[in-house]
Amino acid sequence: MTASMEKGVSRAMELASARQIAAQSPPLEARPHPWLRNAAITAAGGAVFASLASIIDQSAWAVPIAAAGSATAVGVGALGYRAKMRDVEVDRAIEQLSPQLGLAAPSRETIKASRWDARGWPGRPGRLVIRYASAKLSLDEHFIARINEVLSGQAWGEYRLQKHDTRRRRIIFVPTRASEEKTVEEAASIARAKRTVLTLLGPTCKITKTEFDPVTGELRALEASHEVGTKIAPSGYRNRIERTVSGLLSGRWRAKWELEKDTVRFEVRPNFEKNVWHPAPVLSDDNPLINYDSVKIPYGIDEDGHVMYWRPAVDPHMMLVGSSGTGKTVTAHTVLTEVTANGWIVWVVDGKGVEFLGFQDWPNVQIVAAQIAHQVAVIHRAWQVMEERYAAIIAGEAQETDFEPLVLFIDEFADFRGNLLNWYSMIKGKGDPTKPRTLQEVGSIARKGRTSRVHMVLGTQRPDAEYFGGDMRDNFRMRVSMGRLSPQGAQMMWESMSIGTSIPRGCRGRATTVNDANDAVEIQTYRTPDPRKVGPGDEGYELFEVLRPAVARHPRLLILDPEPDEVDIDKGDSEEVELRFHNYAMAPWGRAEDHPYSDPVALRAKGRSRDTARGATPLEILGIYSKRLPRTKDLLDAAESAHARPELTVVPELLADDVVEDDWEGFSEPAVSSPGDIQVGDLICVDEDTDHWAVVDSDPGPDEFDEDHYAITWRGDGDSEGVLSVPEDGEVSLRRALEFA
Ligand SMILES: Nc1ncnc2c1ncn2[C@@H]1O[C@H](COP(=O)(O)OP(=O)(O)OP(=O)(O)O)[C@@H](O)[C@H]1O
Numbered sequence: 001m002t003a004s005m006e007k008g009v010s011r012a013m014e015l016a017s018a019r020q021i022a023a024q025s026p027p028l029e030a031r032p033h034p035w036l037r038n039a040a041i042t043a044a045g046g047a048v049f050a051s052l053a054s055i056i057d058q059s060a061w062a063v064p065i066a067a068a069g070s071a072t073a074v075g076v077g078a079l080g081y082r083a084k085m086r087d088v089e090v091d092r093a094i095e096q097l098s099p100q101l102g103l104a105a106p107s108r109e110t111i112k113a114s115r116w117d118a119r120g121w122p123g124r125p126g127r128l129v130i131r132y133a134s135a136k137l138s139l140d141e142h143f144i145a146r147i148n149e150v151l152s153g154q155a156w157g158e159y160r161l162q163k164h165d166t167r168r169r170r171i172i173f174v175p176t177r178a179s180e181e182k183t184v185e186e187a188a189s190i191a192r193a194k195r196t197v198l199t200l201l202g203p204t205c206k207i208t209k210t211e212f213d214p215v216t217g218e219l220r221a222l223e224a225s226h227e228v229g230t231k232i233a234p235s236g237y238r239n240r241i242e243r244t245v246s247g248l249l250s251g252r253w254r255a256k257w258e259l260e261k262d263t264v265r266f267e268v269r270p271n272f273e274k275n276v277w278h279p280a281p282v283l284s285d286d287n288p289l290i291n292y293d294s295v296k297i298p299y300g301i302d303e304d305g306h307v308m309y310w311r312p313a314v315d316p317h318m319m320l321v322g323s324s325g326t327g328k329t330v331t332a333h334t335v336l337t338e339v340t341a342n343g344w345i346v347w348v349v350d351g352k353g354v355e356f357l358g359f360q361d362w363p364n365v366q367i368v369a370a371q372i373a374h375q376v377a378v379i380h381r382a383w384q385v386m387e388e389r390y391a392a393i394i395a396g397e398a399q400e401t402d403f404e405p406l407v408l409f410i411d412e413f414a415d416f417r418g419n420l421l422n423w424y425s426m427i428k429g430k431g432d433p434t435k436p437r438t439l440q441e442v443g444s445i446a447r448k449g450r451t452s453r454v455h456m457v458l459g460t461q462r463p464d465a466e467y468f469g470g471d472m473r474d475n476f477r478m479r480v481s482m483g484r485l486s487p488q489g490a491q492m493m494w495e496s497m498s499i500g501t502s503i504p505r506g507c508r509g510r511a512t513t514v515n516d517a518n519d520a521v522e523i524q525t526y527r528t529p530d531p532r533k534v535g536p537g538d539e540g541y542e543l544f545e546v547l548r549p550a551v552a553r554h555p556r557l558l559i560l561d562p563e564p565d566e567v568d569i570d571k572g573d574s575e576e577v578e579l580r581f582h583n584y585a586m587a588p589w590g591r592a593e594d595h596p597y598s599d600p601v602a603l604r605a606k607g608r609s610r611d612t613a614r615g616a617t618p619l620e621i622l623g624i625y626s627k628r629l630p631r632t633k634d635l636l637d638a639a640e641s642a643h644a645r646p647e648l649t650v651v652p653e654l655l656a657d658d659v660v661e662d663d664w665e666g667f668s669e670p671a672v673s674s675p676g677d678i679q680v681g682d683l684i685c686v687d688e689d690t691d692h693w694a695v696v697d698s699d700p701g702p703d704e705f706d707e708d709h710y711a712i713t714w715r716g717d718g719d720s721e722g723v724l725s726v727p728e729d730g731e732v733s734l735r736r737a738l739e740f741a
Contacts, residue, residue: 028091028106035080043073085122086113093154100146101132117175124156128173138166142198145207147171149191158190190219196248197266200241200704201226208263219249221267229262235498236713239698242266243713243723244705252721272303272719274507278334278526280546286343288404288553292453297338299331299480300511300525308513308523310335312405315478316450319468320459321493322482327509328459329355331480332411333528335457337547340364344405345554347382349375351412351419351459358532361601363552367559372423373584374559375416376438380585382408382454383441389452405453408445413460417467429580436581439467446475463492480513482525484695486666486737487681494520498680502697506717556592558599563588667735675700675710675726678734685733686714686724693735694720 046069053061090113091106098106115126130147137143144161151159151173159173190210198205204227211221232238238257245266246253252269279298285291296309310318318335322328336359340346346365350356353370360368369375385406392398410416417439424436445454458476460468468476473492481493485500493512494500499520500512509525528547529540562583596602667683678684682696694714703709703725710728715721726732 026105027095028108031084031087031091033080033084033087035077035084038080039073039077042076043070046070046073082122086116086125089122089154089156090125093151096150096153097130097147100143100150101130102134102137124175126175127162128159130171130173132169132171135166135169138164138169140203142203144171145191145194145198148173149195152191193219193222193245193249193266196245197222197224197264200244201264202228202231204228211267221265223263223265225261225263227262229259232257233259234699234701236699236701239713240701240704240711240723243721244711246721247723252719270303270305272507272510272522273301273524275509276301276524276526277540277543278337278528278547281338281341283341286341286549286551286553288343288345289401291342292401292405295339295342295344297335298526299334299338300509300513300523302515302521302523306515308515308521310478312407312455317446317456317458317476318478318480319463319476320457320480320482321461321463321485321489322459322511323461325508326483327511327525328461328482329411330509330528330530331482331511331525332356332409332457332459333359333530334526336362336365336407336409337528339407341547341549343549343551343553344407347378347406347408349378349408349410349416351375351410351414351416354532355411355530356409358530361556362531363549364554366554366557367589369559372416372419373562373587376420376436376581376585377559377562377587377589379408379410379438379441379445381589382406383445386445386449386452386454389454390448393451400451400453403453405455407455407457409457409459410442411459413458413467414462414464424581427579427581427584429578432581437585443472446472462489465492468492478514480511480523480525482509482511485512487679488737490681496520498697501681502695502715504715504717504719507719556599556601557589558592558595560588560590560595560598562586664735666738668738670733670735672731673734675712675728675730675732678710678712678732679736681737683735684712684714684724686716686722688733692716694722697721 046066050062050066050069053059053065090111091108093113094108094111095106097110101110103110110131112129113125113127114129116123117126128151132138144164148159148161156175158176160176161171162174163170163172165171194207194210197207201224206225207222208225209221209223210219212218213220226232232241238255242253242255245255246269252271253266254269256265256267258264283291284294293313295313296311298307298309300308302308312318320328320331332355336346336348336356340363343364346359346362348356348359348365348368350368350370356368357370359365367374367378369378389398389403393400420436420438442456442458445456449455463473479493481489481500484503484505485493487497487501490499490501491497503510503512503522507524509527511523511525512520513523515521527540529538529543531544534541534544562579564579564583592599592601664683670685673682678696678700680696680699683693684696686692686694694716696712697715698713700710700712703711706725708728709725712724712726712732713721714724724732
């Protein structure tokens with residue numbers, strides 16, 4: 001990156017005002033201020049009178065006269081010096097105001113400062129009368145604001161307009177009242193804010209309102225009307241304005257545009273919470289037959305604290321997308337705990353096999369399928385429930401309100417799909433279709449599930465066009481994308497190359513979703529502890545008490561061994577019958593309490609855990625575990641049922657902080673690009689010295705403050721953001737998402 005690129009917006013603003021200051025030549029000639037001479041004459045006069053007193057034999061008066069003379073001399077000197085300082089300050093204001101008043105050279109006729117108050121040194125004028133020559137100036141509606149900005153930039157505090165007499169071309173400013181008085185710095189920042197907004201939104205812009213923090217007195221919001229609706233229609237332009245205003249004022253600012261009304265509100269952005277623990281579920285009724293229509297599942301909050309909800313009766317299925325470590329599973333756990341608190345049935349297909357183990361004995365979770373044969377069975381049975389309910393409605397034997405809702409969670413759908421296809425290729429028999437029916441069943445639930453109250457929560461790393469195209473995608477209107485999306489992922493998820501592409505990577509659980517107004521918004525998802533990983537004394541543990549449903553309405557279930565097809569001995573079939581896909585899909589189910597030896601929860605309760613030392617090393621898996629440690633048969637024993645998961649103790653996951661992420665995964669090697677070629681979603685180096693890279697979050701466009709420059713808005717990995725100004729012929733170091741490189 002070139003040195004000129006490091007110039008940010010604030011520098012552009014400084015330049016803009018520097019240009020004006022440069023225009024104010026020549027400076028005023030200093031006024032004569034003989035304060036030292038006057039003080040000396042006064043002191044000398046005192047001395048003369050003191051000596052005269054002695055001569056005329058009144059020597060008792062000599063000392064008092066000498067003292068009074070000295071004191072008067074000091075007073076004369078101080079007043080004279082103060083007058084000089086005041087004149088210097090007024091002259092400086094005159095010089096700075098001349099360009100605003102359209103004068104080629106500053107003139108002392110422009111400002112008359114009077115009614116000085118003695119607060120501070122050398123005091124401040126209680127009234128400033130400003131005269132201007134051309135009536136044309138007053139036609140510019142920013143005229144007064146600009147003058148006020150210059151006045152606020154002096155060391156006198158803040159002023160307000162008292163009177164503008166356009167006929168006599170005279171403006172009177174007085175200090176703001178004590179109650180509304182701001183520090184010089186605050187006043188300057190307010191003036192700068194107004195000025196920035198006026199500059200960015202053009203001469204038709206009017207500041208209509210300002211709001212201050214009642215406690216600190218700081219500017220909190222500023223509203224404006226404008227007539228540049230067409231110009232600001234592209235979101236990139238609005239983004240640049242927002243970021244420029246934010247860069248110039250203290251704190252993070254955002255803009256709320258009312259495009260139809262041609263108004264905008266700039267306001268201080270609330271701080272986004274980084275960790276929001278899942279609040280206790282709010283329930284009206286936990287009977288699923290009664291609460292069905294009203295259930296809303298909260299899963300996070302936006303930056304203003306508004307809660308985001310999934311309403312299954314309105315949007316039947318939910319899709320959670322996000323790459324590894326973004327918080328997808330935590331959000332799925334949030335949804336699961338809410339769904340079960342409402343008394344709804346939950347079935348889980350745990351694509352990775354370990355993410356939902358902690359919920360195996362959670363009330364109202366009937367089954368957690370961790371291995372592929374069971375997962376196929378769970379999906380098939382959910383599909384069967386749907387079909388039979390559907391058939392019952394068609395036959396007039398039932399109606400929707402008769403059905404208890406069932407939510408099928410499929411976590412890590414892409415992993416599951418891959419495993420399924422592999423597994424199917426191994427068990428597929430003669431006459432079986434080329435692809436397992438399971439995938440069709442998922443599609444079918446997505447399309448028809450709502451009528452029979454069979455819902456899905458589907459999590460996956462990326463929404464692949466191959467299986468989320470067309471219908472399938474449209475049936476998942478409730479979507480959450482966790483973490484930062486690639487531009488292509490954003491197109492798939494949000495039909496926009498930019499939505500969700502600039503989520504800061506350093507903020508776990510940060511996501512994009514759609515709010516009730518159907519706008520895409522950034523949210524912080526709730527954090528729900530995982531019962532498998534969080535034990536007594538750990539952070540979040542006490543939450544289980546409020547999250548765990550008080551009543552288990554639905555019994556835990558197990559998938560039992562599949563039954564082979566009946567053997568036709570007459571036809572000479574061998575006694576060894578291979579299990580086929582349909583045998584697994586139709587495997588019988590039973591209540592967990594009736595099958596303690598197949599129940600992983602019961603087995604775990606019996607305390608069959610792996611020898612920890614043995615589990616810590618991969619040597620055992622390689623079959624070369626040290627003979628010095630006794631080899632136990634626990635693991636094998638635990639697998640006495642062919643399909644029960646033998647082990648629930650899993651080597652702990654690395655903590656998020658321990659993971660050294662590859663910052664550039666999915667991005668190209670750095671290359672040099674011209675600013676006009678930069679796209680939303682590119683990573684650019686915003687500071688060469690610190691090697692600070694950030695993601696571009698809107699299309700680059702002309703820099704309103706600097707001719708022949710591009711302004712590029714960016715967001716960093718934390719909650720930082722900014723705008724980079726680059727000359728049109730300058731260069732930017734860039735990494736592009738690989739699918740676009
Ligand atoms: N909402 C959240 N608030 C705070 N921290 C979170 C949140 N969600 C996730 N995290 C942190 O991020 C870690 C990873 O989350 P999670 O396991 O849900 O990711 P994931 O997207 O499912 O990843 P993977 O696909 O690898 O399982 C969690 O262990 C937790 O420390």
